[in-house]
Amino acid sequence: MSTSPKSFLTPEQYLEIERRAEFRSEYYQGEMFAMAGARRNHNLLVTNTVGQIHAQLRHRECEVYSNDMRVRVAATGLYAYPDVVIACGPIEFLDANEDTLLNPAVIMEVLSASTEAYDRGKKFELYRSLDSLREYMLVSSDRIQIERYSRQAEGKWLLTAASRVEDAIELESAGCTRRLADVYERVEFAGAGEDAPRAGA
Numbered sequence: 001m002s003t004s005p006k007s008f009l010t011p012e013q014y015l016e017i018e019r020r021a022e023f024r025s026e027y028y029q030g031e032m033f034a035m036a037g038a039r040r041n042h043n044l045l046v047t048n049t050v051g052q053i054h055a056q057l058r059h060r061e062c063e064v065y066s067n068d069m070r071v072r073v074a075a076t077g078l079y080a081y082p083d084v085v086i087a088c089g090p091i092e093f094l095d096a097n098e099d100t101l102l103n104p105a106v107i108m109e110v111l112s113a114s115t116e117a118y119d120r121g122k123k124f125e126l127y128r129s130l131d132s133l134r135e136y137m138l139v140s141s142d143r144i145q146i147e148r149y150s151r152q153a154e155g156k157w158l159l160t161a162a163s164r165v166e167d168a169i170e171l172e173s174a175g176c177t178r179r180l181a182d183v184y185e186r187v188e189f190a191g192a193g194e195d196a197p198r199a200g201a
Contacts, residue, residue, distance in 0.1 A: 014079065019097070024068070027079040028126075035081065038067075041141040041187050042110045046083050048183050049108060049139070053086065056176035061089035062105070070100045071107070075129040083139075084108035086174045087132075103132035105173045110139045124149070128157070134173035144184055 008030035009017070017032070018025060025032040038046075046066055053064045065085045072079050072094055079100070086106035094100035107127055109119040119138060127133055136149040136157070146169050149157040162169050162180055169178045 011077065011079065015100070018070075018079075019099070024081055026081060027077075029077055036114070038110075039112075039141075041189075042083075042112060044185070044187050045110050045139050045141060045183060048185050048187075049084050049178065052178060052182045053084070053171075053174070053176055057086070057174065060175065062174050063087055063091060065101070071104055071130075072100050072102055073126050073130055074102070076126045078123075078126045080123070080126075082107045083110045084137075086171070088174060104130065105132055106135045106137065106171055107133060108137040108139060110141050112141055128155075135171060137169070137171075139183065141187075142189055144180060146178065146180060146183065 009027070009032060010030075011027065014025075014027040014032055018027070024035045026035060027033070050064055050066050057064055063086070065087070067081050067083045069085050070079055070081055071085060082104070084106075085101060085104045085108070087101055087103060088105045092102040094102060109115070109123070111119055124136060127136060134151050138147045138149075140146070143163075144165055145161065145163045146167075148160045148169050148171075150160070150172065152158050160169065165181050165184065167180045169180070170176075171178060
């Protein structure tokens with residue numbers, strides 16, 4: 001069995017490789033982690049969310065990005081690609097490439113069986129060190145449910161959850177609303193019976 005140590009990459013080396021790569025990789029503590037492709041529900045949830053938020057931010061000093069915008073969490077050394085990010089002006093980037101965001105106000109992750117534990121646990125812990133982050137949202141892809149964690153005084157985070165198609169979640173930091181009916185439009189769940197709730201029906 002090989003005991004050779006893994007090669008350590010600096011953030012600068014990671015960015016040099018990543019900017020030339022044909023696929024995306026996240027970075028943490030000297031290692032790169034390739035990202036798997038997403039399924040239909042995941043892509044629909046991201047697309048529906050970006051479209052919904054973009055329409056509400058058109059005349060505000062905020063911008064919404066989908067999963068190709070890299071975010072640097074300076075305090076922890078994490079470079080990640082959240083599913084959806086909102087940044088409000090003045091928007092800060094790592095350098096003139098404008099492909100690495102430094103000050104997201106809202107981060108959203110779509111949950112899957114393979115990533116849910118990480119998104120709820122370690123990744124959220126790392127994201128919380130971002131001083132700019134006001135809200136963190138988790139969107140289920142196997143049922144209708146959105147959870148919003150909002151930053152409170154003294155570093156506390158308040159959970160608000162919605163699980164009905166007629167519900168809505170407010171994004172207070174960006175001044176917009178996410179209607180679950182719109183977020184889950186055309187999303188279908190495996191094994192759902194005829195009586196199961198469907199968004200956009």
